[in-house]
Amino acid sequence: MEAIKERLKQLKLSGASKSLETRIDYAQSKKVSYLDFLELLLEDEWVVRQNNAYQRRLVQSRLSQQKRMDSYDFTMQPELDKSLLMELCSTRFINLKQNVILMGNPGVGKTHLANAIGLEALKNGHSVLFIHANSLIDQLNRSKADGSYYSLLKKLGRINLLILDEVGFKKFPQNGIDDFFEVIRQRYEMGSTIVTTNRSFEDWGQLFGDKVMASAIIDRLVHHAFIIKIKGESYRVKNTEKTENK
Secondary structure, eight states: OHHHHHHHHHTTOHHHHHHHHHHHHHHHHHTOOHHHHHHHHHHHHHHHHHHHHHHHHHHHHTOOSSOOGGGSOGGGSTTSOHHHHHHHHTTHHHHTTOEEEEEESTTSSHHHHHHHHHHHHHHTTOOEEEEEHHHHHHHHHHHHHHTOHHHHHHHHHHOSEEEEEEETSSOOOTTHHHHHHHHHHHHTTTSEEEEEESSOHHHHHHHHTOHHHHHHHHHHHHTTEEEEEEOSOOHHHHHHHHHHHO
8 A cells, every 4th residue: 555655656646645545445335446446536636736736826826815705895885896896706807818907095995806806816727916016116127137027027928817906006116117018018918917006097197207108008908907996985994983983
């Protein structure tokens, strides 16, 4: 038995190795055929590999496992179109290379919703990266120093779903607008992007310091996009008020 398990490990079939004894006991008690036994063993291996792949992609995505769609309090934002958000969770929009723009004041749950959709995308086998917009600009700027700029752009272009959080929360550095445009340009009709922002599109020209470039970015983002405007007060403000009233 141990020799067989060791050989399975050498063949990188760790899932089958772990379940071997359990499957043998089951096969003997249920009089399972050799073919069915082999199918069960291979199914165990497949499940382990799928789970390992998911865990790797989860770490790489930088998503929070706590910010799920079932943990979002829709009662705080009753005007939200829940059916649309459930449709986005099906991730068909990723197959269609469509974008999602979540707009609203700070604290209304934009980041939570973007993260939740990202988790569903991971479950459906898509590659995802969640990153603060200014952190992205910083990474691109640093990559110019070590010569990895174009390889980073290529990597960003291959991701199925790129989530850019808090666009407009802080003003981009002077050269950041060009890098941001390059990311959006490369992903246009090639991959899906979710943007969360607390600024209206009318403010983007001032935010980026270049109205023409801002217009070019907006044009590419909204061409195939769901634009969801979230109204209401901040969750944090509401929770503070509840605490104070107790």
